[in-house]
Amino acid sequence: MNFALLGNDSTFIPLVQAIATHGEHKLTIAVNADALMGEISQCSPSTRFSDKWDDFVSNKNTDAVIVAGHDEGTLTIAKQAAAAGRMLLLYPRMHREIAVYYELALIHDDTGVLLFPWFQDRFDSRVRKAKELLSSGSIGEVVRFQFDEELSGDEGLYLNGGQIDDALMQDVDLIRYLGGEYNQVTSVRSGETEDGISLQNVSLAGGEVAEATIQVKVATSTPKRALTIVGQQGTIELNLSGDESAVTVTEGEDVSRPTIPTNDPLPDVLDRFQQAAQGNIVAPNWADAIRAYEIVEATARSLRRRRTIDLHFESTSERSLFKTQMTAVGCGLLLLTLLMMLGLLGLGTFLDPSDSVESKAAAAGFIVRTEEFVDEQSRDSIQFTEKVDQIAIRMQKVNASVLIEQSSSDETDRSRREKLIQQLGDRGVQDAEQRVLVAEIRGDAARTIMRIARVAWMLPLIVFLLLQILIVITKPATPANQ
Structure with a gap:
């Protein structure tokens, strides 16, 4: 079995010596182990030294990695090596955060990679x-x-x-x-x-x-x-x-x-590790x-x-780890939903025209779009005239403003407003001057954005709740005598 050494913890020097004298094992590369170079070279002259961690992660000739360090950088590389399918042999230390142990356990459950603690x-x-x-x-x-x-x-x-x-x-x-x-x-x-x-x-x-x-x-x-x-x-x-x-x-x-x-005991450590690598259940x-x-x-x-x-x-099982992950995801989604609700309320303040002048005008049919202003000689002028007639009739019954969609030209907007006021005045509307306004119409785009925002707000939580069915599906069957 070809081993790689990661780190410079001198605790592992006796193990390196045991590998060098073992007929079936070999230390092929040592990464970030400059402090141990002299001792390693003495017992294993053929070992290559490198400061590039991907040398052994990408090298398929490396079967296992001895993690000889507990700093954050070494542990990060170790997790990447495990995710790439490299077996790990570690000396358990309390310097490592408990999250590292659980993260490696998750990688083990996902990939089946061997993680072997060296309890001497x-x-x-x-x-x-x-x-x-x-x-x-x-x-x-x-x-x-x-x-x-x-x-x-x-x-x-x-x-x-x-x-x-x-x-x-x-x-x-x-x-x-x-x-x-x-x-x-x-x-x-x-x-x-x-x-x-x-x-x-x-x-x-x-x-x-x-x-x-x-x-x-x-x-x-x-x-x-x-x-x-x-x-x-x-x-x-x-x-x-x-x-x-x-x-x-x-x-x-x-x-x-x-x-x-x-x-x-060190040859026994290597033999036990090899047995575990072959799929045998060992402790x-x-x-x-x-x-x-x-x-x-x-x-x-x-x-x-x-x-x-x-x-x-x-017991550390795939099911228990799944439940732990789902609990963490659920709590995160609940918090995210709350934060998104606050964001949705803020977004609605700017975009949602509900209970505004625009919403009342839209409900009464008092919004005149830019494309509805046509020349009097155009065939569409008849439709525009009919719309003005309808607005004039409804203005007698509905207390809502008439909104003209704002264009890119102020001069055009003034001209259109004066034209509409004149036509409404000709039809007997006395307060047309006060009730005809030029405004930016946000309705369609705003409503579309708000619909998307509402779906985006609730969709992750709904999907998560649906995934809870997996807990029921993965629940072991209860024996009939219990």
Whole structure:
């Protein structure tokens, strides 16, 4: 499999080395990875370097992209690569906005492209041994998980929020992998100053899973990671920061340390990725990344609100994403309809002749168009004379002005007005001078524009409401026994 590297995160150098030594994989190109050029060239001399992201998006020889960065530019390129059908391997970090995870999930549902999160603990032989012991029931039903992590802080005194959140992404996934789904999150910090944080506790709970506590603090010496699993019949202790006594199992008074062959997890990462690329269902998947992110994001909300946060998960499916999109579109259309209504009211003020002099004249038939003024010798003069006769009769009964359509010449307009006033006066209309006006006739064009505007105002909302039928069509059938 041909890989491309996007970004300059040094976390991925061991993975690049694993690709270089793997017989079936190859790193063909590195984009925007100038900071890693020396290390990459040393382990993979044939790798080509480029600063043009479309080099691997348009290159069909590139099968997958390793996203080694979390800045906005790198993530934008990653989304474009996924949309173009390139598989992605990412290291989940909290620096990425949750919208990025959901956008990639939408691309996955649309194109079926593989999105593979690299949760490193899942490929550790010590964690796999613990999973095996839990599955065998060697310590009985699990009562509690206790995860302790010590990180190197700034000047050895404090941690920043980004460090803690990135560590929690991996820790939370490990707890989920061993314990199950959690939907209640409580987080508390201690020793927080302007310089940073010295300790953060996160408590996880769920309906049918054992409670879990994660403690992240500043390391007093070297960084450490340790997980203690307490069961009704014993405990399992995992030392994830060293090889000696990596797993300790205590059953009553018996203490055992099963032999665990040390393994390099990176070839397993590549093999699992290749299995997923071949269409096999493997874990972790992108839903695991979203779940971990939502739990860690909930810790920040818990800190702000100083209370437990309840999470309500539902499976990330095409249907749920469709409903989310339709809800967002519906809210947007409702707001757009309101704004368009205000615009329509403003447009009507200028264009709609309703309740105006023009509308009354149009209703009474008192509008004389430019083309109706003809020479007396013309055959059409008879029709014009008949219209003037009708106007003169109606003016005795209807209180409306007579409007002459304005032309491009003021002199012509005055002449036509005087002519019409004279003819109406000859027919006995006493107030023709006051009631005959020259005006711009907007009626036909204005009414057409207003009709189009009214349709444009309501059409998007009507179409959206009709599309709601799709929700009913896509609703799964309910079993008869429910």
